[in-house]
Amino acid sequence: MGLFDTHAHLYDKAFDRDRDQLIPALFKSLDYIVIPSEDLETSRKAVALAETYDPLYAAVGIHPQVTKDASEEILRKIGDLALSHPKVKAIGEIGLDYYYLYTDKEIQKEWFARQIELAKDLNLPFLIHDREAHGDTLSILKEHKSPAMRGILHCFSGSLETAKELIRLGFYISFAGPVVFPRSIRLKEVAAALPLERILIETDSPYLTPPPNRGKRNDPSNVYYVAEELARLKKLPVEEIISRTRENAIRIYDI
Numbered sequence: 001m002g003l004f005d006t007h008a009h010l011y012d013k014a015f016d017r018d019r020d021q022l023i024p025a026l027f028k029s030l031d032y033i034v035i036p037s038e039d040l041e042t043s044r045k046a047v048a049l050a051e052t053y054d055p056l057y058a059a060v061g062i063h064p065q066v067t068k069d070a071s072e073e074i075l076r077k078i079g080d081l082a083l084s085h086p087k088v089k090a091i092g093e094i095g096l097d098y099y100y101l102y103t104d105k106e107i108q109k110e111w112f113a114r115q116i117e118l119a120k121d122l123n124l125p126f127l128i129h130d131r132e133a134h135g136d137t138l139s140i141l142k143e144h145k146s147p148a149m150r151g152i153l154h155c156f157s158g159s160l161e162t163a164k165e166l167i168r169l170g171f172y173i174s175f176a177g178p179v180v181f182p183r184s185i186r187l188k189e190v191a192a193a194l195p196l197e198r199i200l201i202e203t204d205s206p207y208l209t210p211p212p213n214r215g216k217r218n219d220p221s222n223v224y225y226v227a228e229e230l231a232r233l234k235k236l237p238v239e240e241i242i243s244r245t246r247e248n249a250i251r252i253y254d255i
């Protein structure tokens with residue numbers, strides 16, 4: 001049974017030189033990959049890739065870093081893409097990034113909220129990017145709480161308390177390369193403590209390459225090392241981590 005990488009930016013220019021060879025080769029170890037987007041252009045690219053390759057699915061949305069360029073028209077076009085393409089399985093990635101602050105916090109919050117409402121209207125899950133904004137992320141989610149709200153906190157980096165609160169709000173917690181880094185002591189403790197039925201794995205390719213491939217371009221085949229680390233932390237066979245995270249991803253993305 002194959003792996004499910006819940007978050008890989010396969011349209012990224014890092015894959016331009018060998019994308020057509022790489023993608024079919026990935027299907028030797030992976031059954032599914034979801035491609036999240038950053039803006040209208042990458043949303044279109046993600047949808048095009050998902051329509052070219054059966055095991056690929058897409059999420060469409062505006063990344064918090066570029067919400068300064070967002071508009072009503074772009075939001076409407078993103079909604080249209082989601083409505084007219086069945087391989088779009090989520091809105092994302094959306095959220096808050098207080099690390100880079102390329103966009104003012106208030107603008108980020110406004111477009112996070114708008115895209116949460118879009119996901120709820122379309123009855124789709126959404127993918128949250130939260131970098132150094134755990135408090136505001138949780139309060140916006142609580143303001144927009146509803147039975148239709150669900151999704152994934154991608155590349156989780158917060159505390160156990162935050163993770164538990166997110167699970168109570170209807171979210172899955174996704175771990176990427178950083179949980180494999182030897183220095184991520186706290187993150188490993190969080191992963192060890194969370195219930196397996198709410199855990200997902202991802203690469204966030206082409207970024208965040210886990211050991212033993214540090215320094216190279218990341219691609220979805222490295223999601224195996226995330227599964228292997230979770231198996232070590234949870235004292236379970238890696239096959240069980242692979243099959244349970246795959247089941248969880250199929251459930252949240254409704255595949």
Ligand code: NI
Binds near residue numbers: 007009036093204
């Ligand atoms: Ni990403």
